[in-house]
Amino acid sequence: MPHPPRLKPLEELTLHDVEALRLILSGGSVIDWHRLNLVDEAEARRFVQNHELLPDEPKDRAFIEHTKREAVSYLRRHFAFAIPKPVEEASVEQLLLLASGKGHRQVCACTILKVVQIINHMAGRELLFRLPVSDRDLFHLVEEKVYRVVGTMLSEGFPITEFVGGRKNLDSTYTKLLSKPEATAAALYDKLRFRIVTRTPDNVLPVLNYLTEQLFPFNYVVPKQSTNSIFDFRAYCAKTPGLSDLVPQFQGDPDGPLPSDNRFSGANYRVIQFVTDVPVRVPPHLMEFAPAGSENLGPIVYMLCEFQVLDAESEAHNETGDASHDAYKHRQREAVFRRLRLGSRPDPKKPD
Numbered sequence: 001m002p003h004p005p006r007l008k009p010l011e012e013l014t015l016h017d018v019e020a021l022r023l024i025l026s027g028g029s030v031i032d033w034h035r036l037n038l039v040d041e042a043e044a045r046r047f048v049q050n051h052e053l054l055p056d057e058p059k060d061r062a063f064i065e066h067t068k069r070e071a072v073s074y075l076r077r078h079f080a081f082a083i084p085k086p087v088e089e090a091s092v093e094q095l096l097l098l099a100s101g102k103g104h105r106q107v108c109a110c111t112i113l114k115v116v117q118i119i120n121h122m123a124g125r126e127l128l129f130r131l132p133v134s135d136r137d138l139f140h141l142v143e144e145k146v147y148r149v150v151g152t153m154l155s156e157g158f159p160i161t162e163f164v165g166g167r168k169n170l171d172s173t174y175t176k177l178l179s180k181p182e183a184t185a186a187a188l189y190d191k192l193r194f195r196i197v198t199r200t201p202d203n204v205l206p207v208l209n210y211l212t213e214q215l216f217p218f219n220y221v222v223p224k225q226s227t228n229s230i231f232d233f234r235a236y237c238a239k240t241p242g243l244s245d246l247v248p249q250f251q252g253d254p255d256g257p258l259p260s261d262n263r264f265s266g267a268n269y270r271v272i273q274f275v276t277d278v279p280v281r282v283p284p285h286l287m288e289f290a291p292a293g294s295e296n297l298g299p300i301v302y303m304l305c306e307f308q309v310l311d312a313e314s315e316a317h318n319e320t321g322d323a324s325h326d327a328y329k330h331r332q333r334e335a336v337f338r339r340l341r342l343g344s345r346p347d348p349k350k351p352d
Contacts, residue, residue, distance in 0.1 A: 007210055018246050027224045030114070034107075036110065053299075064091075065092075068095070071113075081111070090109070128301040133286060143165065158207065165192075192303065192306070195308040196310075199311070222276060226275075274306070275305070280300065282299050
């Protein structure tokens with residue numbers, strides 16, 4: 001039986017690892033990237049497998065190739081995009097490596113993979129819509145996966161002091177929807193949420209990197225839904241041995257802390273928080289209920305989850321004063337009660 005993957009220390013994080021972490025902490029989109037940084041076919045294969053796809057399974061391989069052909073066809077239909085024959089005939093693993101190289105083929109491979117991402121994601125959404133499966137059953141599948149991965153981390157002695165997971169209760173859901181004018185039930189990202197607390201700040205990034213390798217692909221983190229009030233990431237890397245040499249190779253704009261835009265959070269609240277689509281492989285007994293015409297949708301569905309990762313010192317800080325959960329809930333309930341009573345009218349009890 002193979003030994004579980006180990007936790008990479010900071011000094012062993014690769015450029016690919018660090019760029020993935022930057023994307024999560026900054027709330028960016030992989031569609032805006034101009035290159036990948038995978039080093040060999042084994043790493044590319046693991047990246048595919050992290051999407052819950054099995055490259056050696058004929059049906060999975062057929063779905064992967066179908067998705068790639070659809071991406072190439074789309075680019076030719078709408079942009080007259082010139083794609084060299086070797087790139088068009090490359091496997092997805094080979095495309096991932098080409099996208100990590102240089103030159104025209106690198107640009108072509110990167111462009112194809114961006115479209116592959118969208119098509120694959122839409123196929124998972126369509127399959128989810130077609131399957132006669134309740135949210136309760138889907139939540140259970142996701143929870144099983146999360147608990148299995150985090151359970152392995154705990155049993156291997158990873159530097160985790162606390163893990164909490166669960167489903168948002170109805171009262172909390174009602175309050176959140178009432179507190180945000182723009183919120184709808186379809187836009188709730190935290191129906192499933194998980195929090196991991198590490199021993200020290202230096203444990204946060206290795207633990208987060210492990211999650212991207214074993215639980216969810218970094219490229220399915222939802223853009224513009226991230227908070228980072230713990231790290232100035234670029235400055236942190238610049239002063240950390242093993243990471244400082246990678247800083248000049250970062251792509252995209254400079255990044256720093258990304259405070260929460262939640263108006264009920266305390267100004268000094270510390271957390272790394274993000275929303276990601278977690279891929280889940282649909283069990284065969286449920287796939288039997290997929291209607292005709294679902295053959296090209298693959299076996300994977302995606303479920304939105306919210307994750308919080310922070311260190312024990314930040315967790316202790318967040319339990320006091322303005323940053324505490326009680327203070328947060330009080331501010332939120334006050335705003336909801338005022339909205340229910342007054343709507344958009346000014347509060348007569350408050351001076352102008």
